[in-house]
Amino acid sequence: MAIAPPDAIPNPTVPLSLGGEARLAEFARLKKARQRREALIEGLLLLAASVSVLTTVGIVYILIRESISFFSHVPLWDFLTDTQWTPLFDDAHFGIWVLMSGTLTSSLVALAVAIPLGTVIAIYLSEFAGHKTRETLKPLLELLSGVPTIIYGFFALLVVTPLLQKIFPELPGFNVLSAGLVMGVMIIPYVASLSEDAMRAVPMSLREGSYAMGSTRFQTAVNVVVPAAFSGIASAYILGISRAVGETMILAVAAGMQPTLTFNPMEPAATITSFIVQVALGDLPHGSIGYQTIFAAGLSLMLLTLCFNLAGYWLRKRFREAY
Amino acid sequence: MTDKHLSTQFDAELSAVSTRVLEMGGLVEQQVALAVESLVSMSEERAAEVLQTERRVNQLELDIDRDLSSIIARRQPTARDLRLLIGISKTIGNLERVGDEAARVARTVQRLIGGSSHGLAFPTAQLNLEAQLATASLRRALDAFARLDVDQALEVIKQDNRIDAEFDGLLRTLITYMMEDPRTISASIDLVFVAKALERVGDHAKNLAEQVVYVVKGADIRHTPLEGLDSAVQ
Amino acid sequence: MTDKHLSTQFDAELSAVSTRVLEMGGLVEQQVALAVESLVSMSEERAAEVLQTERRVNQLELDIDRDLSSIIARRQPTARDLRLLIGISKTIGNLERVGDEAARVARTVQRLIGGSSHGLAFPTAQLNLEAQLATASLRRALDAFARLDVDQALEVIKQDNRIDAEFDGLLRTLITYMMEDPRTISASIDLVFVAKALERVGDHAKNLAEQVVYVVKGADIRHTPLEGLDSAVQ
Amino acid sequence: MPSTITLPQNPPPLKAESKNLDFYYGDFKALKGINMPVYENKVTALIGPSGCGKSTFLRCFNRMHDLYPGHRYDGSIHLYPDEVDVLHKSVDPIEVRMRISMVFQKPNPFPKSIFENVAYGLKVRGERNRSVLEDKVEAALKGAALWNEVKDRLDDLAVNMSGGQQQRLCIARALATDPEIILFDEPTSALDPIATGSIEELVGEIKQKVTVLIVTHNMQQAARVSDYTAYMYLGELMEFGETNDIFMKPKRKETEDYITGRFG
Amino acid sequence: MPSTITLPQNPPPLKAESKNLDFYYGDFKALKGINMPVYENKVTALIGPSGCGKSTFLRCFNRMHDLYPGHRYDGSIHLYPDEVDVLHKSVDPIEVRMRISMVFQKPNPFPKSIFENVAYGLKVRGERNRSVLEDKVEAALKGAALWNEVKDRLDDLAVNMSGGQQQRLCIARALATDPEIILFDEPTSALDPIATGSIEELVGEIKQKVTVLIVTHNMQQAARVSDYTAYMYLGELMEFGETNDIFMKPKRKETEDYITGRFG
Amino acid sequence: MNAKKTLAIRTVIRRARRYDTLVALLGLLALSIGIFTLAALFIDMAITGIPRLNSEFFLNFPSRRPAEAGILSSWVGSILVMMVTAFVAVPLGIAGAIYLEEYARKNWVTDVIEINITNLAGVPSIIYGLLALGLFVYTFKLGQSILTAGLTLALLILPIVITATREALRSIPQHIREAAYACGASQWQVVQHHLLKYSTPGILTGVIIGMSRAIGETAPIITIGALTFIAFLPPAPGQLNVETGQAAGLFDWLWSPFTVMPIQIFNWTSRPDPRFHENAAAAAFVLVLMTLSMNAIAIWLRYRLRKNIKW
Amino acid sequence: AQAQVVKIDGSSTVFPITEGVAEDFQKAKKGAVKVTVGISGTGGGFKKFCRGETDISNASRPILAKEMADCKAAGVEYFELPVAFDALTVVINPRNAWLKQITVAELKAIWEPAAQGKVTRWNQVNPAWPDAPIKLFGAGADSGTFDYFTEAINGKSKASRGDFTASEDDNVLVQGVSSDINAIGYFGYAYYAENQGKLKALPIVNPKGQAVAPSEAAVLAGSYEPLSRPIFIYVNAKSLAKPEVKEFVEYMMKHSAKIAKEVKYVPLPAKAYTTGLDHLNKGKKGTVFGGKNEVGVTIEELMAREAAL
């Protein structure tokens, strides 16, 4: 038995038949040109990628710059604790919670509609509906998100609110409920479509495994598909939440723009976004403290969406699809 | 793997075959012993018994061979496993031939009994000795096979000379007998074949032993002269 | 597959082995013929030639056997391929033994030449006839193997009886010789072994033929009585 | 072309039997008049070139095709002893699947704990009693030769196990519900020889309790694990017989060509 | 544990050689001091249990690991005759890949036409002349025994071919650029025995022109196609030698246990 | 299997099946809520708006007289702005996505960028308007032009394009990349020859989703100062100016004032005269149809391109 | 190819008038002059105006001190030209039968900051009114309308209770008031004029004690007090050098009256327009308000004042 130390392996004797010198020289030539081109392209791509970062930097810069001068007038403490929001009034109060409550309430109402309905629709489309049904209904549903939101606003105000008033005669003409409900419907496609994608992406083999055990569709969906697609579904929810929080026109039109600190959806309320759009369209002199409030509000909104996105990021990391 | 499951099925099949080989070996050994006994005691029944066993041995050869090819077809044996299967195949061939020799002896006995050479004096002791040597060799070879014991197998191979020498001696004795009394020629020729058969048993035992070496060491030492043996086995 | 690529490598390996088997068969056949010739012409050289060839045959057996196990280890042969490999393995064993028988004859010739029985009259014609029968049988069996021709193989098997009958006749003749002149006993015994060897060649040819049937039909007809043959092959 | 079916001399009791089974994917006829017995407590292997319909045939037994649109069964598969035709319209596929389990090509454990995976079939069958579940899970894991490896981490996620372990888990999952037949569709093609060996052992052992039908691309695997082998070609059953015969003495030229690799 | 390396009596010329090769995935040392010769115009098979590092080792030869972060090579792989160390920092991986082609486990043709697939490597090397391309594509397809099947549909999408054809196409793609070595990583594990057979034939043929390094899970495949076999275990090279010896008379107990399936 | 066991199993199955029915019904109900809303919206718009949809509506400029008012300047404006948006966002988004997905090292910086992009997608559009006002209008002095609007919307949909492109890139199996690299391709060749081609359907989907969003955006355009009344079209390249006798340059339209559909709609809805509300409905109907047809084109393209891409 | 463009931006209130003028002017000039009108609110409009980006700024309130400073800093000088009256209209639900008129004091009681959260029922304002909740609708806190209304009623610009439904879009307010019997709201006259079927305008008791409902006549007569206000355009003095701007402004002064009527605003007395043109020609730059909003000034009074930059 010959146990050879590595260097006892003999060196080659026959020179390489293919190529040889010329071939290697050719490779070397190609290499130079290639490396230069690659470096240039990478630089260009990096430049493009930095645009989105620059956008954020720009946004943050503008928001913070204006907010700084805002907070030099309004103590942060007041901003966070005051229970009134009347920045444009003579007796100005800057309690962001008032707008936050509107934003959160309207979002909650919307999500209370969008998440259950969206999820059920996703389950239905992915696990129950036939191929044809899915292929027709899904694009149709996605159209819901293509309708300009201002149209939803008037729909909420002119159609949904009167309908609701038949059920709750006490309901004011402007209320978070109706705006939230319509917003929920508008968000359904985001939740449903993305969740459905995530569920579709669950490999058929997992489903087959479950059916082969004698499960029904429902059991398969609940026990296998939804857990497997959880991170995708969570992303869909997060996107839905972001949409709800950032939605402007529906609330501006139908929710009443009334800055009161309330979590009651049956009342009118103002949200951060509707406040911003209101001011942006208005007659306020630029540079006034009233005008700066929209930046402070915008900053709060950004922080809020950032929180949700961070949560979503964490969720996705934590529950990566593992099948 | 914590559960020791692996390949147990294959191992089970292998050991089932090995068992049958040993069974065949046992039968053949017994056959040879019986044949010698029948010769020494000129017993018709014993001879018949030997021929009886012969059929079982033949059947075993066929069965084991079929099992072997089925195992090869189904499991992809390599290395020692494959060598074992090939070794077994050659072993049962040898065993069957040992059985044949025993049967030959038995048939000779039958002829002797039926013939006229009744009161003849035979070199029984010498025949008996050769028979002892042959069966011992066979037993030791089978033993070596059962335990895949290379040392014992080599022993068997080296001792084959002794049987050959014994056979030569016996042959000379028989020729002397024949020359002394030409009436015994016919019977003596029969005995010559018996002696030859016993010598062949020894040869087969040696072949068995060679297979043991092949199985364990992967070295095919057939046709290797005795001197070269030890180095070939390294 | 349009390109007819499939398994050609395996087929190439198989046919390489088959070729060597036929080569071995040719060698052995030649060996037997030479041995008989050396006997008839009492030629020292021929006998030496036989023994010379014997070494090549042995080497071939070892080589082919190694190739066979390597093929089995590497390709997972099944069905006819596997049977062919197994058949070849048994065939070369038989061929080697034919070679042994030829060598035995050659060694006897050497002994006879060296011995004192020079001027003896031998039943040469009868020996020759048996030799012819045996070699013919062997050649036909090898031929059947080369062409995997079952009918011819069966023919060979059925004809084995004739050689056996010839051997019996020869044996009786030799006994007569011995009785007539006890001095020839020693030489005659040698001739008895020669005859026996030739008879064994016939047996081995029959074994070869049985392997052909096994390879082609998958039916193992060893130990099958002649009557049962045709039905077993169906 | 009629199939060459060599029934054993003393056939064991029948567990199932396909009779004149045709199967269509839309307009494409993937199975053509398959007649084949499945013997109780035996392993039957389905072999044949890719696309010959092995998987399709196997998946008829538990009506897996029902999950996809455009399928059609003709003929029948009878399940013994009650002789119900599993393909019949009136027969609930879920009921069929409760009697006939399946193990797939790629191990497909659910993204749940090991325990939950094995207990899944039982839960689907309405079993809620924790101690019963525990007992059955343990028995199934033992049956799948996995118990010793996982008994201390039953609550770990199944997807964190090795491929071979996952496949044994899937077998345990299938075993847990005491099925009458287990279908295996190339259960080891994603595994290495060691893991493959352990799965094959397992198949050899579980056949004492259930009937096994296995599709495999690996000829030797079919030869190793099965008692009966069926060779399929272009949607037809070419030859069926005892495994030893099929591999040592196939009746048909096509079968021989296939198993010796001279096909095509 | 030192590797048992049995060099052939009259070694053929060396094509490549790994010297004291360590490889790390992050902190995990996947290869441990591998010394192994690769002989010119021979097929060398890498076998070993799953996760032993076969693929990792193979992918060192064409620096495939460079595509992923966190890798680290230690030691060297010399390519002869120019003795360049393909793992050296100063060596451009692309240059290495131009000399060493690879065929993967799953056939992975580009979703382009058959012609474009085969011509791809040439295009990357700057070849634009249509007639040169056509000639080389034809030669490569012939070399991969695919020409007759596809010559009339070179513009069809490659992905519409059968699995076996796709894999042969990938071999043609690798062949088209006259590589010095072709690496195969379990090239047949996704194929049926027929397709497998044709790929194996092919490997047997192309070794007349190139050196082949092949990873396989299928012991018999290694035995069938290779001239040399290396058995790896836990990132180490356990035994290297001529294939016949490894399969009939392995030197090490571990190798024998593995090839006879008694591992573990 | 004995009869008792069969019965027991059937009971279990029947019970389990009940949930199937329930969920199917719930799903249909939920779906119909969505679809019904959409239909209600659409029909409402159609009923109010369709009577206004004649050729004049498309060919007239806005007017204080509802019956004469049309959407010529706004639909032309919308299309031009979309062109700029697409022209900027698509290459930038794709290039950025390629960098992030294929070139950037996977480390915390990439993580931050990833969060940043998801977060950007959630930033209310009006904040983009504020950014654009400060950046494009005041810093770069691009004025209240089509260019500014296009750039603003491009920034707005950039995250969408990037995310969609990254998804599309990610869905290309790694083995395709490995195959290309193993052929000796350089990184850019891999991108150029393979990744870009195979991700086209996914990118297109992303682009069109982004564009559908952009085309309906109101708030940021208002912030940067889109006009509401504009009774002329941007100069077509080469068009002669009657006054100066000069031909318009190839890119002059980029600097032209403009208005877009949503602004026109927004303006009309806030008019006191209810007849303007009909105009608004008609314009909204047109806008929705525009979105619809963009989606239809996307679906068709996706289908056509996907046909040739299989792994 | 510098086309001749007149750039106008600013208040949404003034927009309909400017738009109408622009439309007619362009037609009259056969497209030789292009006019663009934007809506960025009075504040947004001034921001651009004071950077010299627009030629004309629409304004529903006078320029404020801060904006004046901006303009000064940028060297922008301007003319202030009233173009019409807007009569802020207090409206109630038409089904509201018990409310016939309202005094400024009552309005103040309802709208003053101190009323926030306290004055929630009608009978708290006037015991004669029923014990029903008050539903309040008002202009967005950033609009000129809101500034004017708070100044006129509460005596201080931007001093208002906060718990009312505010909207930039007056149609939204129309909708709100028309759907709630207990509602009261205020917005520009045009929205009332177009929705007379859905709303009821509440006569306001003016300082002279007369209850006057909003109408063209009442505004012109100066009896709809204190809720009628003038609306303006501001013209950049430098732009006036451009003939097309000058021509446009002149055209506007001539045709505003007609167009204001068409879009349901109250035109100024004819003399006011000619005076405006006069100021222009005489170079009477600047504002007459001194950077503050004012209520209840008549147009004559304004025209007579001395403007300052």
Ligand SMILES: Nc1ncnc2c1ncn2[C@@H]1O[C@H](COP(=O)(O)OP(=O)(O)OP(=O)(O)O)[C@@H](O)[C@H]1O
């Ligand atoms: N869903 C399907 N729709 C249409 N045809 C199908 C479908 N699934 C399989 N087929 C076709 O039916 C035939 C049988 O397929 P099947 O999967 O049963 O083959 P198989 O023998 O299992 O092959 P493999 O060994 O590759 O798994 C093939 O021709 C295949 O193309």
Ligand SMILES: Nc1ncnc2c1ncn2[C@@H]1O[C@H](COP(=O)(O)OP(=O)(O)OP(=O)(O)O)[C@@H](O)[C@H]1O
């Ligand atoms: N990207 C990776 N990062 C970290 N560890 C890895 C990575 N890829 C492989 N490994 C680890 O490196 C070891 C060797 O893996 P490798 O893929 O080379 O094994 P292999 O022998 O090819 O196995 P298989 O037969 O399953 O393909 C394994 O333990 C594996 O878990």
Ligand SMILES: [Mg+2]
């Ligand atoms: Mg299959």
Ligand SMILES: [Mg+2]
């Ligand atoms: Mg690998």
Ligand SMILES: O=P([O-])([O-])[O-]
């Ligand atoms: O747009 P305003 O008229 O409210 O300034």
